[in-house]
Amino acid sequence: MSPTLEEVAQIAGVSRSTVSRVVNDHPNVRSETRAKVQEAIRESGYRPHSVARSLATNRTRIIGMVIPESVTTIFTDPYFPLLLRGATESCSAHQYQLLLSLFTSRDEENEMYERVLLNGYLDGIVVSSAPRGDTLITRALDDGIPAIFIGRHPDQSVPYVDSDNIGGARMAVEHLIRLGYHRIATITGRQDLSSGKDRLEGYQQALRIHAIPLDERLVAPGDFTQSSGTDGMRKLLPLRPDAVFVASDSMAIGAMKVIREADLRVPDDIAIVGFDDSPSALAVEPPLTTVRQPIERMGAMAVEILLSRLDGMGREPGQGPALTNRVVLPTELVVRASCGIG
């Protein structure tokens, strides 16, 4: 459809190389020639062919966003749209594109790894929400594919962006403690995800700081889904906690339903704090006190860091300052009615 470099060259009466130089803004072109070529480009409607360019440069300007199978149950969380939006915005800003890979099975993950990752179509990947034990990112790194993780990763060599789940959870629980609650329970997130583990860790830290003994029975395991929130709350109810720190807003909403059905009131009978500050935190009654994390910024930063690394691999020696490879973004407590006013 679009003419090739060669055809433009003919029109302008120069060589293909010269046209290429003009297209790529190389300095060494006489401005007369440049003008002539630009005219020919306009006239012919020339568009550079990205695939050909990629073959020659070994760069596609496409990075992958990879989300493993296991989170499929919580994929409707606003978390993912926000992450994607942050990531695509950073991509756009640098004229990169984002390829989305979701897996519904480990087999698919492997198949995709082979077919897409090792085949040169991606300049790098960001891996989000992978459970502990998922080897995708370390495999990629080992295979020399630039990669970054979203969430905390234990492996030294893995760069990542995370939000301060521990600090956020601790903040939330300490807030409850300050408010005078004594019997503070928690419904945890998936323990195979760093976010789930860290939010539990934050809960434990807060108790420890305030010398409150940890009662294991007050720790109900959840998996971030709303229904696991209802299950968790049902287990907790007979133990009569006066407050519950729930590791996600979805679960908190499930928990509040159970409380309501038991004819108890939030926060009068049981105070609730969630995590995420998702839009639904405002939809429930009473509005949910929750911990906000900068999801969009996490997506954006992950891409920025990845790209800075890619540029570092390019010819031009580091134009920007090298970004560090581990970033933990602060979380923030958003106080609403569900935790009481003290």
Next chain:
Amino acid sequence: MSPTLEEVAQIAGVSRSTVSRVVNDHPNVRSETRAKVQEAIRESGYRPHSVARSLATNRTRIIGMVIPESVTTIFTDPYFPLLLRGATESCSAHQYQLLLSLFTSRDEENEMYERVLLNGYLDGIVVSSAPRGDTLITRALDDGIPAIFIGRHPDQSVPYVDSDNIGGARMAVEHLIRLGYHRIATITGRQDLSSGKDRLEGYQQALRIHAIPLDERLVAPGDFTQSSGTDGMRKLLPLRPDAVFVASDSMAIGAMKVIREADLRVPDDIAIVGFDDSPSALAVEPPLTTVRQPIERMGAMAVEILLSRLDGMGREPGQGPALTNRVVLPTELVVRASCGIG
């Protein structure tokens, strides 16, 4: 990193073409040769280089999912994750990949159109949630880029997948009518989106069918956001409707907050029906009666249709039956407590 076809050929003691044939499962290869080559492939860890292949075949096996700027305010709706999941699943099934393009401005849209769409990196695109007047899809079609729309599109030449918004809305309102409500208001969605327009159309149809005169004051304009739901309901409240059909669950939740704040009860004082059956429909109290649309299937079908078209353009003359180019998937009324039990 990975060896080339040529190197594999050397190892196997055959020509590059033969290796290519084996890689691509061409029939005319002696099985001995095939075995020899396969061994060489295994031994050498050969991976076909997608970019090179794309240059030769003029196919990338990548399709774009394009979502225009304007929906950015409702992007956290579960709608988008579900759509993306459906789309990526269909892609995976055919060994295609999905490239995600979100725009935050019309300029970005144009820039991306030029840079990505016209430059050969995409075999086709699916455009979702574009407002009336957005020319991206027609432009693509005009430029010979296979494309499909999600939502209804007025232009004859534009293939699309939509859900039955009109029917769903009509069903919802007729349900309210059957339940005995007389003064049924509506909060509309964005009228520049076909879904918003069609849901209003369905509301009007239901009234017409039951010979209920349309009271324009009972039609409150919304834009699908929760806050527009609260605004709409505030306008409606003084008019004392006994039921409201709200064109999205998010808006319905906003509306319910207003009702609650006015010390009125759902459904006793005002019945509410939403649209989407998003997870939050279950989070509110009382649970929301709503119209379910098969979002994930829409994403999947859009991709299927697009790919069937792409194959049709390939060498092999139509292996599957040609899929029609306009599909409207059925919606379904999910009755819960918010509309009363009659």
Next chain:
DNA sequence: TTGTAAGCGTTATCAT
């Protein structure tokens, strides 16, 4: 059945 060779549209090196 297999090999030869001509593309695909760029970039990049090396002369000039």
Next chain:
DNA sequence: ATGATAACGCTTACAA
């Protein structure tokens, strides 16, 4: 400053 020319790794007539 510009032009040849050799890659980049693959597919695909066409020949043998």
